[in-house]
Amino acid sequence: MEHKKKIQVKDLDFFYGENQVLYNINLDIPEKKVTALIGPSGCGKSTFLRCLNRMNDLIPGIKVRGKIILDGQDIYDTGVDVVKLRSKVGMVFQKPNPFPKSIFENVAYGFRIKGIKDKDFIDERVKTSLRMAGLWEEVHDRLSSSALGLSGGQQQRLCIARAVAVEPEVLLMDEPASALDPIATKKIEELIYELKKEFTIVIVTHNMQQAARVADYTAFFLMGKLIEFDKTENIFTSPRKKETEDYITGRFG
Amino acid sequence: MDIKKIKENIVFWVIKSAAFLNLLALTIFLFFLVKNGISAISWKFLVLPPRDMMTKGGIMPCIVGTLVLSLGSIIVSLPLGVGAAIYLCEYAKQGKMLRIIRLGINNLAGVPSIVFGLFGLAFFATYLHFKVSILTGILTLGLLSLPVIIGTSEEAIRSVPDTYKEASIALGATKWQTIYKIILPSAIPGIMTGVILSISRVAGETAAIMYTAAVFYSPHLPTSIFQPVMALPYHIYVLATAGTNIDKTRPLQYGTALVLVGLIFLMNFIAIMIRSKKQAKN
Ligand SMILES: Nc1ncnc2c1ncn2[C@@H]1O[C@H](COP(=O)(O)OP(=O)(O)OP(=O)(O)O)[C@@H](O)[C@H]1O
């Protein structure tokens, strides 16, 4: 790979209790590129994604083997501050999940929990983040009204603004557009295109065209194994593995 | 009309009449109370202490006593109850121990209040030397309302969607920050429901205070929480069973009951106002 590696995944195994769902994953995620994870339902894409910011830690009985190295440091090392890790590796979820607070407070939340009090700084960052998420024009005159009054697409862009406000380096997105209509989806895709200038993005998607449109690299998962990982154009035009070809041509999955 | 439609109509009418009967019962009850008690109510009745062996005068010390006891008990049980609920929902490991704790709480809710009263007398009043006092009463009533507060708080905390929690954690919040900034604010309306239920129960509680906090008669207001008070429900009980002239004080009894019901309505109303204000903010 000719790009700088942001995250290196080495021999990753993952278990929910006794049930192994990821097998020996090896994958390098390039910096400031979009990497898409594709594969049939239940193949472990979300599980893999949630390993990258240790969200799986919330689930009792999980077991992780192997290494995930972010900027030279294994994030599963004992002594790693997961709170710090998660402000470095942000996440956007499948269903928009704004807090039942005002639009402003949603974006400012990351600063509130860090104990930042500087009002001018927060105002400025909220504004920039909303701009970055392409939402500023739509909400600038109602920042203090509830975020729950926004449309689904707006809510999702608010969640993106909330995630980028704290200036993470990596942005994980788990099917961020699957609950949205085509127009809102298009907006999110354009946004991803903009965001990759500043962030390393890993996105799970079920939508093959979407992967082809937004991703520089694509990883194909099948039953907990990484089958193929390559530049997106190679995956979609000349896959090396038969399983990949079967999947992208819609022969199964 | 087909059979399904008829069935639905019957069910509808049964439900509707059940609701109507409830309303009717409440109306009759209130009417009865007002009719018998209203004659006793006057400005003086509300602001003066009793006199002439409690056959005349007002019930001011009882009103103050009941207010102090119910609010005080909430001050004790709210932090304890919400704290316990947070522990049970967010920190305790699911398992046998947790089931035993839950069972204990549920059983506590079913314990008759007279037993709480006896416990308060034995433990707070005698063993800890708090005597029969406001403090003993508040602690006893606080214990009594604890299961309700824990139960409703737990339910409220559990009903906060996991997606909020995930979003907060993923932004780098600690567990406690997530609880404090996201979960509790969303759970407040539900917790307030518990507070409303507790206030209603505690304000009318007689058995739990008669050995722990209430006095038969006291012309003055207490000056510290180590002194006993008069209280509305106990005053009704005393007038109706042990007064110097039971028949003569009938109107006073109804008047006191009316004031007690009014006070409970008022406290509920305030709690509901706080709750809906919080809900509107969300
Ligand atoms: N919390 C959990 N506890 C136990 N098993 C789980 C849990 N979450 C997921 N699994 C299992 O792990 C496997 C991988 O699930 P995962 O959600 O990662 O798949 P996915 O590729 O994201 O699927 P989808 O495309 O449907 O979102 C599945 O077999 C699933 O049943």
Ligand SMILES: [Mg+2]
């Ligand atoms: Mg998934």
